[in-house]
Amino acid sequence: VFLKLTIAYEGTAYAGWQTQKVGLGVQQVIEEALEKIFGIPLRLHSSSRTDTGVHARGMVAHLEVPDERWKMTIRKFPLAVNAMLPEDIRVMAAVRAPDGFHARFAALSKEYRYYVWNHFAMDPLRRQVAWLVPSSLDLAAMKQAAAVCQGTHDFAAFAGRRDYEMKTTVRTLHQFSFTKSGPLITFRLVGDGFLYKMCRGLVGTVIQVGQGKVAAEQMIEIISSRDRTLAGMTAPAHGLVLWRVNYR
Amino acid sequence: VFLKLTIAYEGTAYAGWQTQKVGLGVQQVIEEALEKIFGIPLRLHSSSRTDTGVHARGMVAHLEVPDERWKMTIRKFPLAVNAMLPEDIRVMAAVRAPDGFHARFAALSKEYRYYVWNHFAMDPLRRQVAWLVPSSLDLAAMKQAAAVCQGTHDFAAFAGRRDYEMKTTVRTLHQFSFTKSGPLITFRLVGDGFLYKMCRGLVGTVIQVGQGKVAAEQMIEIISSRDRTLAGMTAPAHGLVLWRVNYR
Numbered sequence: 001v002f003l004k005l006t007i008a009y010e011g012t013a014y015a016g017w018q019t020q021k022v023g024l025g026v027q028q029v030i031e032e033a034l035e036k037i038f039g040i041p042l043r044l045h046s047s048s049r050t051d052t053g054v055h056a057r058g059m060v061a062h063l064e065v066p067d068e069r070w071k072m073t074i075r076k077f078p079l080a081v082n083a084m085l086p087e088d089i090r091v092m093a094a095v096r097a098p099d100g101f102h103a104r105f106a107a108l109s110k111e112y113r114y115y116v117w118n119h120f121a122m123d124p125l126r127r128q129v130a131w132l133v134p135s136s137l138d139l140a141a142m143k144q145a146a147a148v149c150q151g152t153h154d155f156a157a158f159a160g161r162r163d164y165e166m167k168t169t170v171r172t173l174h175q176f177s178f179t180k181s182g183p184l185i186t187f188r189l190v191g192d193g194f195l196y197k198m199c200r201g202l203v204g205t206v207i208q209v210g211q212g213k214v215a216a217e218q219m220i221e222i223i224s225s226r227d228r229t230l231a232g233m234t235a236p237a238h239g240l241v242l243w244r245v246n247y248r
Numbered sequence: 249v250f251l252k253l254t255i256a257y258e259g260t261a262y263a264g265w266q267t268q269k270v271g272l273g274v275q276q277v278i279e280e281a282l283e284k285i286f287g288i289p290l291r292l293h294s295s296s297r298t299d300t301g302v303h304a305r306g307m308v309a310h311l312e313v314p315d316e317r318w319k320m321t322i323r324k325f326p327l328a329v330n331a332m333l334p335e336d337i338r339v340m341a342a343v344r345a346p347d348g349f350h351a352r353f354a355a356l357s358k359e360y361r362y363y364v365w366n367h368f369a370m371d372p373l374r375r376q377v378a379w380l381v382p383s384s385l386d387l388a389a390m391k392q393a394a395a396v397c398q399g400t401h402d403f404a405a406f407a408g409r410r411d412y413e414m415k416t417t418v419r420t421l422h423q424f425s426f427t428k429s430g431p432l433i434t435f436r437l438v439g440d441g442f443l444y445k446m447c448r449g450l451v452g453t454v455i456q457v458g459q460g461k462v463a464a465e466q467m468i469e470i471i472s473s474r475d476r477t478l479a480g481m482t483a484p485a486h487g488l489v490l491w492r493v494n495y496r
Contacts, residue, residue: 010372055373082369090369121330121338124258125303125377125489241373 001070004097007059010088012128017049026089033084038069047103047245053237055129058244062103109174111244112189114203119183131239137210144216145209146176149202156226160196169195197234205232249318252345255307258336260376264300274337281332286317295351295493301485303377306492310351359491360437362451367431379487385458392464393457394424397450404474408444417443424450445482453480
């Protein structure tokens, strides 16, 4: 049986999707649950690798379960896996994947959300999933800075070291915008793909524009420079949520 | 100095606002922080007493600090207190209270929100602040059941044992409604006052209406009966948030 899973997790306790030398990954926790259920090691193939502390609402992964091991309905499957998982990881949906589906290569676009709490005191109910920015922010300048990042650019200035092995650092950012409701600023980043730490670099730099530390006009210069040292700060991991992965 | 504080907390780790025989209350944690700052015991007087595990976004409390102990600006005060508090409790605002202000007796109305996550699997990012209800729900019946509760009624059927000492169990429920966005159902309860466990009794019973266990038409009969044994289940504490307290 060939399955497409939608997975949500609070990343606080994990070293990201993949297990690292210094910490457990979400992937391994789910694969261990699958092994308990099916009696053999099974491999999850994900759309994305989230970094340490990053959360997910709509991570997608595919999985092949040998037919001779498959003894349940597809409806029961996520309940069985969730019963084996800690509370901070959940399979939110499971469907049969189309032939030839690949969670990573078939992804058309991805959406991330980044939450900033702009007040002197953090909301205790959001503290695991938002970055506290107490300073006053120039929202108009931030809107301008975010808007110029949209479109197809070489985002090398916002690439992590990991990305230098990649063929290209050109990506298309379909949307980079935010809304503010009370102290909560919600950034929406939709693109055909994201470099390592690209979302957090973009949000961190836009926040620095809001603080007056970087001029809105510099944003396009930073991108054009392709120079990592010119980009602003990397926003912390715990404000970022992999929101959705889109397929045809 | 006479102060009005707005306080937020995640109730998960606490025995409610007040310290109980079996657990620490939020009030005591803040009073201990105040004592560290001002060097004398100070008493917080709150608008409400939330139950074990209930959260707050807008708890209001007043406080008198003797002038000879007061050596900071009002702007610095919440920062000083928050520096002494654990992450799950925060003073979100502090202003000078008007003469004769009393957080409890001056309250005109209170708003609670109750969150239900209506899906087979809990969202890991909401698990501390929502009740997981996996069964399918008849939303139209729920709307009807909630609507008939609005207005002035004797809510004795939804009162906890604690309330029998009170003079009256008559309360005015200005609003009891909900919205649904994806799996998230957000109940809004606004009233001039709430009996102990009244919010949770109302939400629990409306959910049972949604599940077909209680008929929508029974809602008004339950209220009229004034009989606690006729009301439905009490929804769990961790879905409830004291959202806001309104004053003139």
